[in-house]
Amino acid sequence: MSQETDPSDIDLHEVAEPLRRAIGERYLTYALSTIMHRALPDARDGLKPVHRRILYAMRELKLASDGGFRKSAKISGDVMGNYHPHGDAAIYDAMARLAQDFNVRYPLVDGQGNFGNIDGDNPAASRYTEARMTAAAEALLEGLNENAVNFRENYDGTLTEPEVLPATYPNLLANGSSGIAVGMATNIPPHNIAELCDACLHLIKTPDARDDTLVNLVPGPDFPTGGIIVEPRESILETYRTGRGSFRLRCKYVVEELGRGQWQIVVTEIPYQVQKSKLIEKLAEVIQNKKVPILADVRDESADDVRIILEPKSKNVVPDVLMNTLYRVSDLEVRFSMNMNVLIDGLTPKVCSLKEVLRAFLDHRREILIRRSKHRLEKIDHRLEVLEGYIVAFLNLDRVIEIIRYEDDPRAVMMAEFELSEVQADAILNMRLRSLRKLEELELKKEHDELLQEREGLEELLADEDLQWSRIAEQMKETKKKFGRDYEGGARRTQFAEAGEVEDVPIEAMIEREPITVVCSQMGWIRAMSGHIDLNRELKFKDGDGPRFAFHAETTDRLLLLGTNGRFYTMGASTLPGGRGMGEPLRLMVDLPNECEIVDLFIHEPGRKLLVASSAGDGFIVPEDDVVAQTRTGKQVLNVRGDVVAKVCRPIKGDHVAAVGENRKVLVFPIEELPEMGRGKGVRLQKYKDGGLSDATTFVLEQGLSWLDPAGRTRTETELAEWSGKRASAGRMAPRGFPRDNKFN
CATH class of the missing domain: 3.90.199.10 (Topoisomerase II, domain 5)
Structure with a gap:
């Protein structure tokens, strides 16, 4: 049952408005409050x-x-x-x-x-x-x-x-600031006060100073934790001109000689706002994951100072190569982003340049000077008035005492008799008796004259803008002297250096070249045994497992793995587990799905080309350099769907392709008929009514097609006209003696 609203129940103070406008206005109020009263610093006092x-x-x-x-x-x-x-x-x-x-x-x-x-x-x-x-x-x-x-x-x-x-110094730049408001943020690095004072003095002398000159005086941030800025000067200049940009900041280190050619790196200063404990953890993780194989150990020997020890794997490593590698993978080098978003006059948020921030500070200092001068002027006027009253009292001291002793209203009598103001009369009445002995005419007149002289100086100061800037310049010089080199920690801490061209360090430069034998089992357990062992030697495997891949390699090699999902995965030979145990599962090193099997595992040879094909008989040629993956997740090369899986991966070694299907039909065709691609499904190699591709290889037609017969002997067929045809045709039954497993080798 509905009830009608009684008009008397309506609150006349309630105002109906659209929800959109109501929320918008309230959110705007909140945003302004956050910007002005919480997150952004004031340009004047920072x-x-x-x-x-x-x-x-x-x-x-x-x-x-x-x-x-x-x-x-x-x-x-x-x-x-x-x-x-x-x-x-x-x-x-x-x-x-x-x-x-x-x-x-x-x-x-x-x-x-x-x-x-x-x-x-x-x-x-x-x-x-x-x-x-x-x-x-x-x-x-x-x-x-x-x-x-x-x-x-x-x-x-x-x-x-x-x-x-x-604020007697530009604290906004001296100590920096960071904050996140609503819809805007700020991030300002700290600077050196002495350099900021020099820039202010130059700006006072030359109000239209160029940004280049100011950056000569303030060359860059001065972080409390030191470090080395390796940002080019042009970039720094642009950052200070626009108020936005970034600075590359590196740690500071020395190379300590340990004798007998041994050495270690000692990091003495780390980048600003990098937590030392997390930096050590990151470096330890880099060692554990073998991302930088030439780094052997990291230790923290810090006490009150920072002392992080980095031990190289070998004394033959070049220190600069090690550090340049660590800069890429750790916080020994960071980028400090600057966003000089500040409140101008405490009200308006604005991204300011270095010159604008210094100008806002100097204008604030001028306003402070004028206000303090006016305040001092008022104090002097009051004191002069009191002093004039004291002089009158001194000249008529006996009469003043008599009035105070015998008159009912001494204040009114004194004001009438000596023409004193209320201030003067009150000052005389409030004077302590002990002050009477200090009332000497010469002292009073001396103070009176000194105040008049000071008053005259203040009036000149307030009337002359040039005089005001001179006084501000004097104050800036005093501030520089107070907080400059002689102040504790006043000297510049962050240094500047050229970053130089850091080239990609090849894996060979970071790893000692040693021979190894890579062994991978049928179930995907991999290990690297020291030296080149006899590949026919019997090795131990887990129960139910057996050998699948075994080949000689070196620690500097990279291994390529193709999964049945058509993805190529890359591993460093130096990162493989040792050969003492059974090894570790490949799936812990790369993100090979559990349902996928290994198609092939081999050493990467730059510049080589591969033939890849799926079980459906589709394939193409791919440059081996294009299949190298940079991450654990691998790189998709051969696209497969449904029940189709990657089946073949063979290096190109000839001018013809031979394909054999599960139906034992062989087809030979020129390699030019296959396209070269970086990724895709490919084209049809061989046509089947039922079944799919069993194997494919490449060979030189003049030398003939070879395979191993059931007895393990190599057979070569040179007369291949019977099996030659166009790509994607069905082919003919395999020659007599062809392996029963339908594999060429």
Whole structure:
């Protein structure tokens, strides 16, 4: 039963709107909040709101760089309760990162206790650690109590917090930043403060400076973990010009001589944001999987410094060859992507160039200078007014004392008698008795004159833009001196080098060439026995298994395997298990499906061509170089469907093809009739009414077609006119003495 809606029940404050618009507006609000108040840093002080609030809360707790430490739980609790209404774990994580000298180029928090390490271990809980500010953090807060920046109410309106910090150095570039907002992200590497100050000084002197000149002064990032940048200068210049790009960063290493020609590589600096423990695991995995056969062992001998030992397989290995190979397969070389997406004036997200970011910082410094100068001017005016009152009081001290002692309203009487302002009268009345002895006319007039002189200088400064930039330049020079080479860790850490042309290192250069004998059983168990053993020698196999392939090879060879699914798989002979046991299943080394069998296994010879054919009698010629696979999954070459499987794989050794069907009919035709392809089903070799292809081979027509008779003797048939025909014809019955298994050899 339906009921009509009572008009009196309708809430007049409810507004009906389409769901699409309602969701869109709310999601946009959320996106803007994430961009402005969480994920993107401000170009002026280089901080996100959480970092700004942490530093401001530490200042309020008076945690100066030369003072005492406080529990991290107290700091993160104050930040959460007063300014940042989010999880205390998130706040503590942000604070802990500011204390990690391997993550932050100029740490803003001085941590005491376990604040994590380069291995990726987490910091201790906030109740176990203590913290205070560093000198670099204090430099960001300098002038905060001089009306340098705007303040806004905190989230509940009980306190105020700064919208941005004054920042005496370009912290955005000095410490870098990274964040993921909604629909945009930022990733800025750290730089050297001294170089940034030089670039700022040049930009002050030449406002329309070229990007090339700025990149001469700031040649690239300066990562806290050091390393070597091998990015070409043209690429770096383009990255700084557009605000987007990447830097190739390599580890730093030395070659240590061990005597008797032995040596080892010692990695002393690893790329930025690479966890050392994971790097060691990756290198160990590279050794286990034999991806770099010339690497024998890796050890971590690090203490406070980084010391990773890389041992070569042989002293004959060239160190550069080993390192160039490891750069490709491990994080000893990484790419740091730069995306200088920042908030301009705290409002507008924009991808900025190096010049634009420095310009935003310098404009901020000019605004700070003007605001602090005006604030100082107000203080001077107030003090001058008070001093003039003191001078009047000094000249009429006895009368002033008499008024204070006997008048009911001394303030009004003094103002009327000596023409004082309220400020002056209050200052005299609030003066302590002990101050009377300090009231000397000369001292008062001296201070008065000095303040007038300072006031005059400030008015000149506020009126002259060139004078303002000169003062900012002086401040930048002081900052450079303070945080330059003499500052702890102020010298540049990341070096530059030419990457050079790294050619593909051939497998032969990485593996010692040794003879082996490859043995593969019928069930697909493979092993490599040392040396070239007698292939007729009896070998041990698992129960129910027996020999199938056995051939001589070398450790530098690559093996090709064709499965009945038509896929070719590639294996390095050096990666095969040793010959002491029964070996290992092939299926553990390549992704050969369980339902597929091995058609053939042989050594790869570059430049050779193969004849491949399916059980249906379709086939083609394929260059052997085209079937080499780069991954475990192999490379599909012969397409087969349904019950059809790959049947034949033979190297081309002649000008004619001989095919024999399960019906024992043989067909011989010129090899030119077969197409050369990289992949496909192929064309029909021989036609059958029933059954399919049994075998196929190639031979030189003049030398005749050979096979092994049942007695094991080689027979050769030179008169082949009877079996010659066009490709895809049926053929004739096999010659007398042809093997019963319908195989040519």
